[in-house]
Amino acid sequence: MQMGIEAGIQRILLLDEARSHEASITSTLSSAFPQTEVFLTDSLESFHRALSQNEFDIVVLDYDLPDARGSELLAHLRVRDHEPDVLIVSKCDEPDTIRSIAESRKRYVVRDEKWVDSLVLAIRDMIRIRRLEREMSVIQERLTAANVKLEEKNRRLDDFCATIAHDIRGPLASLILKTEYIVEAYQETLDQRCVRLLTRAAESAHRLIGVVQGMYEFAKVGAGTVRFEMVDLRELVSEVLGDLNIEDSVEIKIGVGSLPHVWGNPSLLRRVFVNLISNSIKYSDKEEVCINVGCEGEVVQGAERFVRLYVEDNGPGIASEEIATIFEMFKRGRSHKDQTDGMGIGLAVVQRVVELHHGTIELNSEPGRGCRFTFALPTEAIRDAGATKVEKETLHEASESSCREPVEAVGPIRQLIERV
8 A cells, every 4th residue: 555655756856965864864765665766965066966857756955054055945946847845854943944934835854863754754745645636636637528528518419409499490480370371361261160279279389489499599508619708797787778678658777786897708698687687577566667786796716706796676576496496498487477478498598608607696586575686707717718818906906896886776767778
């Protein structure tokens, strides 16, 4: 078992100008790590020569070299293309010195009467860490390759669904035209039962076309190469509100807070706000529709920064048992099924767009108390988003300041469009 631990390490380099324990060190390390080459140097010249001729995994450095040469050697090792792990040996046992070395992520061994044994234990720990790092690197590479294959399979599946949906629409449209023609041309000669059956057949075909169209649109979301850029959400939401087709009889009040810049695709993000805001208007059961759009603040997910945004309304709300499936294809709340047309595609598209931006979306709702959709979007380029790098400092300042401002309550939607 121990052989497996040391097997990954190839070379250890030591610098000991005193040469006081040369035989003991060489014998001990060779015995403890039989699969490892140990290079012992007794001068700076031989040390640098060994570094120039080989790549070392671990360097044991005497920090008590005169004229602060130990610090110089540390600086030299940091700028090498292949930076080895460094273990520092020194006679100094002051806590402040040891703490300073530990903060620089270097191992430290005090040169006392048992320092060689401590050296072996420290090197053994470093070997284990390096082995784990190599294993993690291999696992990461395999996961990356598996993710690439999975994304390719998903892309092919989406293309297949889009192709099937596209091919089905033509025959269905032809069926509807022929059925409606028969009803219109032969209505007087057909009995009423046949007319009703043909009319229902045409209506069913219309609904099926809606399902097929929904499948096609869902499959095409994010298809191909999605280009990401900096998006001003304040401007985007203003354009969405300006494009909404609202009846004059509908009274709508919308509050819009200061929205940040995010890293995303403008066309896809537009669909998120169009679907959420349109749903709030379409499914409202109130005489006055109230909608709020805003930013909760910044969050960190892994190594990336996101902002949490929300769209909330004063509509009828959704029962708790329906929330778990509300983002699924063709799912609609029971209270909505008899109120409006729709196939239940919109929220599935919204979730897919958010996930394409490496974010998450959730719904909080109670019957009679409206809905609040909260979703996260990145404030800077995600490493695998496939776009050019942005200035993270400028973006961070913009998103941070914009999320501090309060939500601005405004009047009817026509006033809102002028003031956004």
